[in-house]
Amino acid sequence: MPISLTPNAITAIKAGDVNLKPLLQVLDIKLIGKSQERSKDRYRLLISDGISAQYAMLAVQLNDRVKSAQVEKGSIVQLIDYICSDVKGRNLIVVLNMETIVPHSETIGNPTMSADSDTKAQNPLSDLGSISPTNRFVFNEPSIQHFVNKAPSGGVNIQNPVNNTPTFRPSVQPSYQPPPSYRNHGPIMKNEAPARIIPIAALNPYQGRWAIKARVTAKGDIRRYNNAKGDGKVFSFDLLDSDGGEIRITCFNVVVDRFYDVIDVGKVYLISKGSLKPAQKNFNHLKNEWEIFLESTSTVELCPDEDGSIPRQQFSFRPISDIENAENNTILDIIGVVTSVNPSVPILRKNGMETHRRILNLKDESGKAVEVTLWGEFCNRDGRQLEELVESAFFPVLAIKAGKVSDFSGKSVGTISSTQLFINPDFPEAHILRNWFDHGGKDTASSSISRDNMPGGGSRNEIRKTVSQIKEEGLGRSDKPDWVTVKATISFIKTDSFCYTACPLMIGDKQCNKKVTQTGTNMWLCDRCNQESEECDYRYLLQVQIQDHTGLAWVTAFQESGEEIMGCPAKQLYSLKYELQNDEEFAEIVRNRLFHQYMLKLKIKEESYADEQRVKMTVVKVDMVNYISESKYLLNSLVRSL
Template sequence: MARLTPNGVAAALAGDTNLKPVVQIVELRGVNVNGVGATRGERFRAVVSDGATTSPALFAAQLGDHARSGLLRRSSIVQLIEYVINDVRARRLIVILNLEVLVPECEIIGNPIILPETGFPNPNPTRVEQFNGAPQYGLMSGNSSNTTTRPTDNISMFQHSIAGNSNFATRPSDRTPAIQPTVQPSYRPEPNYKNHGTIMKNEAPARIIPISALNPYQGRWAIKARVTAKGDIRRYHNAKGDGKVFSFDLLDCDGGEIRVTCFNALLDRFYEVVEVGKVYVVSRGNLRPAQKTYNHLNNEWEILLENGSTVDLCPDEDSSIPTQRFDFRPISEIEDAQNNAILDIIGVVTSVNPCTTIQRKNGMETQKRTMNLKDMSGRSVELTMWGDFCNREGSQLQEMVERGFFPVLAVKAGKVSDFSGKSVGTISSSQLFINPDSDEARRLRQWFDGGGRDASTQSISRDFTPAASRNEVRKTVAQIKDEGLGMGDKPDWVTVKASVIFFKNESFCYTSCPNMIGDRQCSKKVTKGITGNWTCDRCNKEFEECDYRYLLQLQIQDHSGTTWVTAFQEAGQELLGCSARELNALKEREDPRFADTMLACLFQDYLLRLKIKEESYGDERRVKNTVVKVDKVDPSGESKFLLDLISRSSALH
């Protein structure tokens, strides 16, 4: 038997959130909030009853699994542990943050009546219904002259009438023993929040709630959380003119995360205020669906600050709020991750390459540095640092590795790339933590120092330096055909040690479109028209000058046989040491340096990184080998690879 709290709905709607009323769910259904469907997390709304009156209610996102699993259903009896009251379209709504299911299913109790639009009981009802001698306070049908108490009286009446109330629930099949609701301390705001701005008349500071409880139905709210990441100022231009924007990420003591965004004047107001690692109370913002293209946090909402928003620093450090939240993925799982996926990884840094300056396709220069991470999953991955990461954390890591100390590195919000295998790169919102104080880091350190340093690992990435060749997938030319590489749904990525023995030098490049589309060059083949200009069918434009890009057909050979491969722009430049435009100019001038350049790379040993995939040419299907990376063979690196291969073969026997 479970007793419903008399006048529980009215008391809750009157604003007494310290009550923990026992109510029954008389209606329950899933809804789409602001057009956001099940793919973003379905919400559930309900009608709750105390046996006499009812109120609409909305379940917080974290309670959705209760309804989806069937634990929570129509006719369930629950105790409301945490809830807030919101005004929506001139009526009041109970937003349930936490509850306890007392009876999963039973008969509907009493004759519950829906409240008026205000959400309060009618102060002058026409009838008072009684069940088993206990008065029920609420709006009932009928024409009796009896009256009931007002909402303020109902709250105090609860203390006197609960003992006499005989509302109870039974399962359809049998009666259940009495269930006493669990009394838990209410959620109270921290006392150190102060609203330094002007407080409107009859308005107190908003009640602090967990991030997970935020929903668009709330009129006033406040969250207390730590800033875990702060983005740079980005400038944009659209139909409304020029603007600027920045975002920062928040983490609260319950592990909830959410992104906050500020535009223009609000950026000027809050950018210098927000510091990574500090705890703030944020209130009064607009909740909108998270833009998952740019927002990787596990939350269906993000906050857009408005003119009335406040971001107040908490003077006292709150140790209950963690400094960062990770969701680490083993490196072996990155092999199956989708391109552009955002994830957290942790591993031991085994090698760091020097920092280089590269030119992006938009003409801008940036810094780039690569390194390799390995973990206990038996895989290693290439991490690419961009921009400031190269000279900040990158220089520190290179110095540590050169001294013979291999640090543990945790990457928050790395971006997966599937170009030439799988790799992880930094983005503007990425964070790097060297030797973090965490259980995962301690386990990795113990494993690495206890033998993991010498454990064989397989790289899931392409290798930029011969020093990393010990982790690559090495094949011979004969094995490409014998093992049927490239015949599956996905391409195979292998490294072949071979020599170039022949070029097709009559068609080593093609004329390409120089037009920039965003930050990328079109690069489609162009043809010369009767006007003398170059025409691109894709861009539908004419150009006085065209560009030139490599399209090399090479024959390579190792001790097992020969095969044909294709090398495009980047690989061609690595092989020949000059651009396609420069080499074409030598050919047109019949400069003898053209032949010298082509002959210089013949019969030299290279490590050729190949992408092998079956493709269709008309009605014919054949395997295509594409060179994606070219390295000259380094005797030291090759010796290490062969010694590792011998040691692994010996261990198997």
């Protein structure tokens, strides 16, 4: 039986009918927004009801339908869920859900483009010249434009490019009549009907009125900032809906005053009238390409949690063994058993503010253990409870939501402002860990991926190499960096540019550290923060030559490793050379750091410089050689080789 498309469906959808569930044909599919992450590609469809054709955007959650060829040119589909938005005076259909009825079919009818489609589509030949089975010519070249003109009766005169004779093709007039124009007929009542609730995954910038119903899973503190526009404040909170979609909402200034006390973690809200902007992935770890900015007209309504369909939290747990190969600054979820907790110690930040740090150890069934660093309030609130449990010989299960990976001196995980800790949670993963630990896991040896040292010297995950082996084995040329330890002597330090002027401002819980330049008013301008500071910070950027018995190599040492090599802060050296101009003392400090043996932990990775690939070696840890431990290491190596 031939398939019949829903007549006049395009006109009805554009008039506001979102309950039609029409049968339509896909005439064309085009990738218009290609992203590095294929899951974020944007597809535009040309859909037809047999009479009219209209462009439509495909929601990203349906991309797999195109990539798996479930939907292709000629497919007959049924629109299940969709919206129609006005974008710059043109109607745009956004398809949120659909089903494929017939995988492929010949073109049905003789559709023409809707009048308010985009500029290219206003010429039916530019995209639809070949869709009619009666067409003999496929008009794809831009030069064909001069052959097209409007007929007086509403059809289209097409001048045949073969013999220059005009051919008249009448336009099919749909039976559906749009609502009459009310111009000059008095005021029109504004549509105040509530916006339709849609899934978070379906949000996109092409929508006009929308609403989402979701649970607050995390709420940040109010942060103050200062830029060229003056002082301000901001806070954010994260949402999770019943379909598993997550998104971050951010509020600024007066909107902070309006909503900060309204938002409670764990409660469900109905939120509408915000603006979507691309997510700032440097500060937003959620798997969503958008985030919402609330405005003065936005609404946030508390909803009763009647059916409990929205989960309280969503985790993507990774085993501790995965952290060993994770990139620095990766945000992830982990769960493990706490085996030890260190006391909380005060730490003075570089901005002069004091905070607290507490280190604990976590192990799981992967056979690995990792250090977890708690910062600030986490040390007191959760850290004290964990310490008391471990001291009472009860080793608790700890789930960490949004922990940050650090690769300084081995791999570890630290808390950030959006981190959440769950002690002995009622999760299936927690029950499995508890059972494993109580039935033998407690006595199972786990190798640490952090700074757990072996008795014979060196860390458990240490790989020793010579300078020549780094080059001969082609280290650093794979997708992931190589981490090795080299015993070498520092033979030369470049002193013409050993440090740079850095931004001292805080972004969240991190210092900016981007390079700043001095302005004519003796202020320091940061392009990243877009604001000026009276002072700047000085951070090491050392170029150091190292050598061992096999060869020479150049390495780069940044702030922490630079201080370990030079034995003093970068500001002190800068002051000696450029402010006090005491070249003799400056040269003496540099000479005293040469020709000593160090254990250098290196990160080796191939990077691109001016379209040229170079292997860069960065010093991440510096230690003086402990000759007792080194003798044991060499003896063990000799025994293993016999």
